[in-house]
Amino acid sequence: MKSIVNIRQFYTPIQPAARKIGGNVNYNEFFPDVRLQKFIYCYWQLETRDKLIDEYKYRVDSDGCIDVFFELENPQENFVMGFSKTFVEFPLEDKFNYIGIRFLPAVFTQIFKINAEELNSQCENLHFIVPSLSKFIEQSFHDKLVAEELVQILDCYFLKVVYQNTIMSDSRFNTALEIILKKKGMLHIEKDIDAGISSRQLRRLFEFYIGDSAKTFSKVVRFQNILKANCLKQESKYTDLLYDSGYFDQSHFIKEFKCFYGETPSVIFNE
Incomplete structure (x- = not known):
C-alpha cells in the first residue's frame, strides 16, 4: 500500500447545518476504526424519529469530501455525491433513515481509482461508479440494524478494501x-x-x-x-x-x- 497524506491531522470537515438538526429529525456521526481514520472521516446517520408533516430539506455544506449514502430500508438504491463548491439541498420524504460514509478529500479516488472530476457537483447511482461497493451495501444492510452493528459492518468491509488493495497516490x-x-x-x-x-x-x-x-x-x-x-x-x-x-x-x-x-x-x- 502506497503512503497517502493523513488529511485528518490537518483538516476536520464539519457539517454545522446537520448538527443543528432537532425536533423529529436526528443526525449523528460515528468515527470508524482508528485504522481507517486517515481514509474515512466518519459514518453518519440521518433519520426521522416520527413521520413528518411535510417533506424535509437536508442541506449539505461544502466540505471537500465525497460521500456514499443509502436509505436503510432500501439499501439497493445507493448513491455517491462528489465534491461540490456550493451548498446542496436534498428534498427528502416525510420518513427516512439514511446512512452515509464521508471519505476525506481525495481518498475515494485513491481507493477506488475513480476520476473525481466525473462526480463534480453530481449525485450518481453508486452501481455505475463502484459496483462492488454498491453490491456490498445492497447485501449487508437492512432496517433492523442498530448503530453499533452498522459501524462494525462498515469497518470490516473497508479494512479489507484498504489493506488488500494498492492505494493509488501521487x-x-x-x-x-x-x-x-x-x-x-x-x-x-x-x-x-x-x-x-x-x-x-x-x-x-x-x-x-x-x-x-x-x-x-x-x-x-x-x-x-x-x-x-x-x-x-x-x-x-x-x-x-x-x-x-x-x-x-x-x-x-x-x-x-x-x-x-x-x-x-x-x-x-x-x-
Whole structure:
C-alpha cells in the first residue's frame, strides 16, 4: 500500500447545518476504526424519529469530501455525491433513515481509482461508479440494524478494501494537498505551492483526485476552518476572523460564505 497524506491531522470537515438538526429529525456521526481514520472521516446517520408533516430539506455544506449514502430500508438504491463548491439541498420524504460514509478529500479516488472530476457537483447511482461497493451495501444492510452493528459492518468491509488493495497516490499531488491544508486554504496557489509541476498539471491532478481545481479546494478549506473557529460570538472577533482568514473585503467574504453555507455568516456568528 502506497503512503497517502493523513488529511485528518490537518483538516476536520464539519457539517454545522446537520448538527443543528432537532425536533423529529436526528443526525449523528460515528468515527470508524482508528485504522481507517486517515481514509474515512466518519459514518453518519440521518433519520426521522416520527413521520413528518411535510417533506424535509437536508442541506449539505461544502466540505471537500465525497460521500456514499443509502436509505436503510432500501439499501439497493445507493448513491455517491462528489465534491461540490456550493451548498446542496436534498428534498427528502416525510420518513427516512439514511446512512452515509464521508471519505476525506481525495481518498475515494485513491481507493477506488475513480476520476473525481466525473462526480463534480453530481449525485450518481453508486452501481455505475463502484459496483462492488454498491453490491456490498445492497447485501449487508437492512432496517433492523442498530448503530453499533452498522459501524462494525462498515469497518470490516473497508479494512479489507484498504489493506488488500494498492492505494493509488501521487507524490506531487500529496505535496500540494498538504501545503493547502497546513496553510488552512490561505495561500496563493501559483506562488506558495512548489510541487515540481506546472500550474496546468497541478489543476489536472486536483481535478482528478479532488474533483475541482486547487484554488477552489483551497477556498473550501478556508471556509471549513472558519466554521471551526471558536471566536464566533462577539462582533469584534468576527471582524478579526474575517481578516485573519485572508479576506480584505467584507462583501466578498459574505458572498463566498453564503455560496458554501447557504446562509450569510451572521446566522452562525450571532447564535
